[in-house]
Amino acid sequence: MTPVTPSHTTGHAIEPREGVTQFFTTQQHQADELMTLELLKTLLLYCLVFNLAFVSSWFLIFTYAHDWMFNLHRKCFQVTLPQFDALNYAGMMLYKIATYFLNVAQMIALWLTT
DSSP: OOOOOOHHHSSOOOOHHHHHHHHHHHHHHHHHHHOHHHHHHHHHHHHHHHHHHHHHHHHHHHSSSHHHHHHHHHHHSOOOHHHHHHHHHHHHHHHHHIIIIIIHHHHHHHHOOO
């Protein structure tokens, strides 16, 4: 690839090569077609399923492996059992609220408008 000199040093306007212009035009056209509303709805649905699976597995691990999780975190942090329970419950609650606001609300808005 040959270097392009700035136009202020040579006094001539820089003309882009045809292949470069063709490449960027094709890339922009492909980018315009990449994200459609249907694809966005599908993406949000997959994100919702992933996030709900994550918080559900967090809940199951918290419920059935509570003592193991507590002992693991107690080695790293000075946390009491009530603090540990409150932090996990609050974390799950905030994660679910964020999932509903960031996934479900947008999916409903897209389905109502299209």
